Every structure is written in C-alpha cells, then in structure tokens.
Amino acid sequence: MASNKKLGFVLSLLLLMTTTTSIEGNNNNNVEEQVPCVFIFGDSLSDNGNNNNLHTSAKCSYRPYGIDFPDGPTGRFTNGRTSIDIITQLLGFKEMIPPFAKLGGFDILKGVNYASGGAGIRVETGTQLGADVSLEIQLENHRKIVSEILAKLGGFEKAQAHLNKCLYYFNIGSNDFINNYFLPQYYPTSQTFTLENFAGHLIQNYSLTLRAMHDELGGRKFVLVGLGAIGCTPRAISRKKNSPLSLCDNDMNEAALIFNSKLKSLVDLFNYQLSDSKFIFINSFSGMLDHHSIGFKVLTEECCKVWENGQCAANEKPCKNRNDYAFFDSFHPTEAANIITAMSSYNASNPVFTYPMDIYHLVHS
Template sequence: MDHLFIERVVTIVFIFFAIRFPKAVVANGTIPALFSFGDSILDTGNNNNLQTITKCNFPPYGRDFPGGTPTGRWSNGKVPTDLIAMALGIKETVPAYLSGNLSPKDLITGVSFASGGSGIDDLTATTQRVISQPAQLQMFKDYIGKVTALVGQQAADIIAKSVYLVSAGNNDIAITYSQLLVTTVPFPVYVSRLIQTTSDFFKNLYELGARKVWVFSTLPLGCLPAARTAAGGPLRICAPIENQYAQTFNGQLSSAVDSIRASLSNYDIRFIDVYTPFLNIINNPQQAGFVDVSEACCGTGAFGVTGVCNLLTVCPNPSTYVFWDFGHPTEKAYQFVVSSIIKSQINNV
C-alpha cells in the first residue's frame, strides 16, 4: 500500500483470515487450480517489479514464510490465496503471475493476478500505480493462452473446474473514497458505481470460462490500526464511519452476487463474508490466543502512531497480534478466518 498514505495515517485496508487446518481438507483432483484477483489480501507478489512504492518485497515482510523470504505478500507469512489453495489440496503456495519464473506446473495449478493497492475503481489502481481490475483480467486472458499452449483442450477443463478468489473494494472505500472523493460524491452513488463495475468483472470471468468464484466482502475497515489512529479518537476505537461504509458496500455486493448467480446458468458464484469472522476475532481475541487487536506487530509505535513497517519497528512475536502492519493481518489471523470459510464451504466445493 502507498506509504504516502501510511505517513499521513490514512485509513487503509485489505485483508482476510483463519486457524491452522489439515494440509488438505478436499481431495486433490476435484479442483485442479486456484486463481486470485483483487488487492493485497490475495496478492502474492505481483507488485514487486512495478514502478510503485506500494510493495512489500523487503524484510521483515515474509519473516515467517517458508525460508523467511520477503516475497511481496502483505503479511509475516502466507496469505489467503496460499492458505485456501493448501486447504483445497491444490498446492502449498500460489505464485504471482508476474513472478517471472513460472514452471508449467505452476501455470496448470494456478497463479495470483491480485495487486496490492488495487480496487474496483480504476482511480484506485491509478493512484497507487498498481494493476487495475481490467489489467488483471487481461493477464488472465494471457494466462489462458499460455496454458492452452501447454495442455491444449484440457485448458478449458482446468479453467471451468478451478476456484477463483476475488477481493476488492477495501482500497476503493478506505483510500479513493475516504481520502479523495468524500466531499464531492455521495457514498451511495459511489457504492452503486463499484457494484456495477465489479458485477461486469464477474460476468467477464464467466465468459472466459470461470464457474466457481468466491467473492470476499471487505473487512471491518474501521478496525484496522491505521483507521483507529486516524479516526478512532484518543482511545483508538474502531472508526464507526469506516465500518458503516464497509457494511453498506458488503450488503449490496452480496445482493449483486445473488443476482448474477440467478441470471447465469451453471455459475457457482458465492459471497464470502469475511467482515463478521474478522470482527469476531477483534471482539474476542483471547479465545483465539491473541493479545493485541488494535496495534500492528510491525509499524505501530507508542500511542498508536502508525509508521512504515521495517526491521526497526517489528515486534518479537507476531502470533500474539491480529495485525501485522497498518492494515493487514498476521498469518495466524488469516488462518483462523480461512479455516471458518473452508468449513462453511467444504460441502459445496
């Protein structure tokens, strides 16, 4: 995410969550691959070589990732793209499409097209200088050409049977609207634009052959460390207006997903509520073994002052924190919520 916004203590976002689960809870073979689109919740390193400061391919990011490598994932370890692929029995980690060293096996079993800092609104990606939703869709079209060259007609089968994750809307609300458009555009008008644009994106995925799409809600945006600092008052409570924005958007997104599923035959598109389980962790942290829910392990200093995550600002034990940095959870927090999602979806995968 753009560190200019960090330094301004901007209300920023993107995330997802969960608990440790068996390596594979679905027999591999039924789902050949997993793909992800959207923002930093699902990005596994597509921003690394972009001309943007919205990247995290440096320590201490990735300190708990296999090998301790900063891969461009916005966490101390794995992100939901990896955790869900692992839980579905596909593979341990999902590479970024732009990583530059993809093997044929990588392509056949899935990649991430997501870009940290991106959103539904093209203005969001332009501001952050990252990969927009239309550009991610073009990357997927390029992918289809590559995998078709590898496996021929089998490509269509892979595309149809795979699971697609989409996370977007977080940055549109927390950055583009709250910081750029709040005084000129009524929020209901902006939400309607987002819903129409993202609905078109889901229809485009269907036209390209996708049939199993999981659409993530936003998180409780007001509860992110940056939001608490910027708009949570002296006690740094969850900023109510940001959570209200998120709830409004999520409600309309859920309705839009239901409408699309009803209008397109054989389209298993699902709304995945991550707002509620994540808020449950924040409200009841001890049950999940967390100690701190308001500050970040990396980048939140004394009195909740939010700064840049680096080796000088990192805590010794990320597993006790819900948040890794100003707006992203620790791997442990991701694990708890991903676990609950997998359990709720397992009988219908």
C-alpha cells in the first residue's frame, strides 16, 4: 500500500513537472479560485521580484535563474516556480500573485506578494548582503494595500468581509539563523541569546505580526511554514565545522527544529485563542528530508555554478537534468523540489507534514 501511494505521488509529480505554465495563466482553467486572494510574506523562498531594485547582492534577476520560467528571470531564486506559485495555481488562480514592488496593472484584490530575499523576523537580519524588506516592513506594506482595498470596496465592512476569506501565507525565519545567528562576525545575537532563547524571541516577535494581521487587518486563514533542514543545504554541508559523523550541520538543524516546535505550539495557541480563525503549520523540515526518498539523484550539490555568496553565477549554464537536483543554488530548491513541497502542503492530510490540516482543508473550512 505504501509503495502504491508513493507511486501515485510520483506520477502526480511528473504530471505537474511536465505542465506548461505561463504568467498569464495555467492549466487549471476549469478550477475555480478557492479563495478570493492570497497574501504572501517571507524571504527568498517566496520572493518573486521584490528585491530586483534594492541595493543588495540578494537578488536574482539574471540567468540562469528563471531558465524554466516562461518569462525568464523575474526575481525568483530558482529555475522556475516557487512553492507558493504552485500552491496558488493549485488554488485555481490563473495569474501569479504580483510582487509589491511591481503592482502596476494588477488587481490587488487578488492578493500581493511582499516576500524579500534575505529578510527575516528581526529587522537587521540579512543586511550584511544589503537592503531587504523585513517582516516588520512587509506588515507595513500590507497596511498600505489594505487601505487601498478599503477604498476600492467602498467601506470597512465590505473590505473586512473580503479579507476574512483570503489566505495569508508566511514562510520566514530561515535567515534569522543563516544570515544572523550563525554569522557572529556580523551579528551579536549568538552572544546575546542561547539558541533556545533566540528561537523564543523570534516566535514572540512573529506572534505580534500575526496578531496585528488578525486584529487590525482582517486575516482569518493562516499558513505558517516551518523551517526546512537548513543544515542540509549545499552551503551548510560545504562549510560544516561540527558533527564529523553527519553529512549535515547538526547545530543549524537543531535551530530549525527548536523554532519549528515553538511555531507549532503558536499554531495551537492561536487556534485556541482566536476561535474565528484557523492557523496551520507546514513541517518543511520533515518535507525536505522526505525529498531524499522521492527520487532526487543529487541532494548535496547545486545545479548551477555558484559565486562565493552561494548564488548562481550570472549567465552560466546550469545542469541539464534539473529534475534530478534538490537544490538549484547553494540555498534554494529547484522547481522540482518546490512542486513536492507545494503538493504536500496543499493536499497531504498528514499531521506529520501539515498540522492540524492541509491548505485544501483550510480554505474549504
């Protein structure tokens, strides 16, 4: 039975991987939109162009990024679609959710993507790379959009009714460890906090953003994505200084597990306290490790040639067999890996990966 289930999953994966998509539309033409809008908050795992005009090295508006995307490089840190791109398609959206930095001509009533490469929960996170849009500023940008939505819909009650039905997707926190806590040459946080206390501090700040989203801005359906196995990225493996018996960096993975445990507890707390809302937790750590058993042939190396910062070198040809690779550059998954993450997030019904429900059941509840 387990092998049949896995076979069915892989067949579905192959179907999605061979589906032609475009920025104007996708092949879900017969699928109705299951929510009126999606608002996206996060870092480079979700960024779709917000960093393009920032003064930072954390941007990817050049080839080979976007090599499998219909419009070429857009600011996505992968060869094609991100996980949230695919999730919105599974939700029936015919167009990609636009980046906040480039809203001209897009209908903001359908949603906005605020994610920024390098960004974290803490304001200073990732700034050794240059400018980014922290979670705090992403919240402020969303306030501006909500004000515009209120004006468009002609009143608070209509805007509130619309926003209550939207999906709020958060995928952030990795950089607070990768580009903050574990970079003592740039940031003092590892001298100021124990790992446990730092994770608790992040969750406390995170919770304030989520409460504001609920109390002030109409959010009711929330997806909180946990951290992946950040110690198992090609960059972490290549720079590992501990755990000689382990391929991955155990300290970084421990940080992710501590953060995820606290984030899952926050989901429980909010589901108890905010009875008019629903929060779910996506266990990316488990999902990332499961990638190893799905069929990827290359798990610890990048598909593209990389610069010292771990990003793809400009205009260099990436690997041809991209569906065999779990990682496109030193940090970011390939579209093939993103498809698996998106499918598992959307329709898994597995409490190990989606808790207490998957996205499909969240939007239909």
